[in-house]
Amino acid sequence: MNIILIGPPGAGKGTQSHFLEEKHGMIQLSTGDMLRTAIKHEEPVGLEAQSLMAAGKLVPDDLMVRMIEARIAKPDCARGFILDGFPRTVPQAEALDKMLVAQGKKLDAVIELKVDEAALIARVSGRFACANCGASYHDTYMPTTKPNVCDACGGKEFTRRPDDNAETMKARLEVFRIQTAPILPYYQAKGLLKVVDGMADMHDVTKAIEAVLNQTPA
Numbered sequence: 001m002n003i004i005l006i007g008p009p010g011a012g013k014g015t016q017s018h019f020l021e022e023k024h025g026m027i028q029l030s031t032g033d034m035l036r037t038a039i040k041h042e043e044p045v046g047l048e049a050q051s052l053m054a055a056g057k058l059v060p061d062d063l064m065v066r067m068i069e070a071r072i073a074k075p076d077c078a079r080g081f082i083l084d085g086f087p088r089t090v091p092q093a094e095a096l097d098k099m100l101v102a103q104g105k106k107l108d109a110v111i112e113l114k115v116d117e118a119a120l121i122a123r124v125s126g127r128f129a130c131a132n133c134g135a136s137y138h139d140t141y142m143p144t145t146k147p148n149v150c151d152a153c154g155g156k157e158f159t160r161r162p163d164d165n166a167e168t169m170k171a172r173l174e175v176f177r178i179q180t181a182p183i184l185p186y187y188q189a190k191g192l193l194k195v196v197d198g199m200a201d202m203h204d205v206t207k208a209i210e211a212v213l214n215q216t217p218a
């Protein structure tokens with residue numbers, strides 16, 4: 001199955017993608033992670049994206065479309081993918097439709113994670129990740145089992161995203177409302193949109209997503 005997870009920053013897209021990867025063998029395609037990797041490796045794409053990301057603004061559509069087009073053409077996507085962070089604008093959604101047709105693929109469901117703004121801010125402010133393996137945590141909602149030791153790899157260094165601060169978060173929420181939310185009616189009109197309550201405990205959110213996937217014709 002090929003699905004999209006849509007929601008504002010901190011809605012739980014990455015967390016749920018990882019659960020679905022583990023349980024269902026689908027592949028997470030996170031454009032945010034791809035951009036952060038490009039920045040780390042000082043690739044031209046990363047250099048172009050860095051200041052925009054730091055300001056909470058979107059990276060240009062054509063760059064993002066080319067990035068995802070190359071990625072979904074790879075053989076590992078044949079067993080199903082989860083788009084996390086793409087599309088973020090109506091032109092990206094339209095470009096996605098075209099590339100899927102060209103590659104003989106289709107979307108099975110678009111899942112919106114609904115979370116209220118106060119919760120989003122609390123989630124993003126407490127988010128951190130293992131510097132070695134990238135495993136994601138939260139100060140309160142998903143702490144490491146042993147303090148300062150990554151559960152997944154034993155790593156002891158952690159990072160916080162530079163854009164996960166109160167001021168940039170305000171800009172990102174506004175960008176979501178103005179530029180990304182209009183893709184919800186776009187998918188609603190295609191009969192693909194499913195809404196899941198993202199305020200619930202993370203495991204209950206996973207169950208709600210699985211219920212949606214079970215009702216989706218393969």
Ligand code: ADP
Pocket residue numbers: 007008009010011012013014015016123124126127128136137138139141142198199200201202203205
């Ligand atoms: P997104 O990818 O949508 O930006 P993440 O999956 O990274 O969001 O989640 C943001 C933060 O909130 C992470 O630190 C994660 O551990 C935490 N989180 C995710 N889902 C929940 C949930 N259902 N309840 C509480 N905290 C959550």
Ligand code: ADP
Pocket residue numbers: 007008009010013014031032033035052053054056057058059060061064084085086087088092172
């Ligand atoms: P979050 O998990 O908090 O929703 P992401 O990791 O998905 O954030 O994205 C981080 C930043 O990367 C965005 O604020 C934006 O600058 C850039 N970005 C990621 N995906 C896209 C996209 N599809 N189009 C434009 N910009 C993007």
Ligand code: ZN
Pocket residue numbers: 130131132133134135150151152153154155
């Ligand atoms: Zn780790």
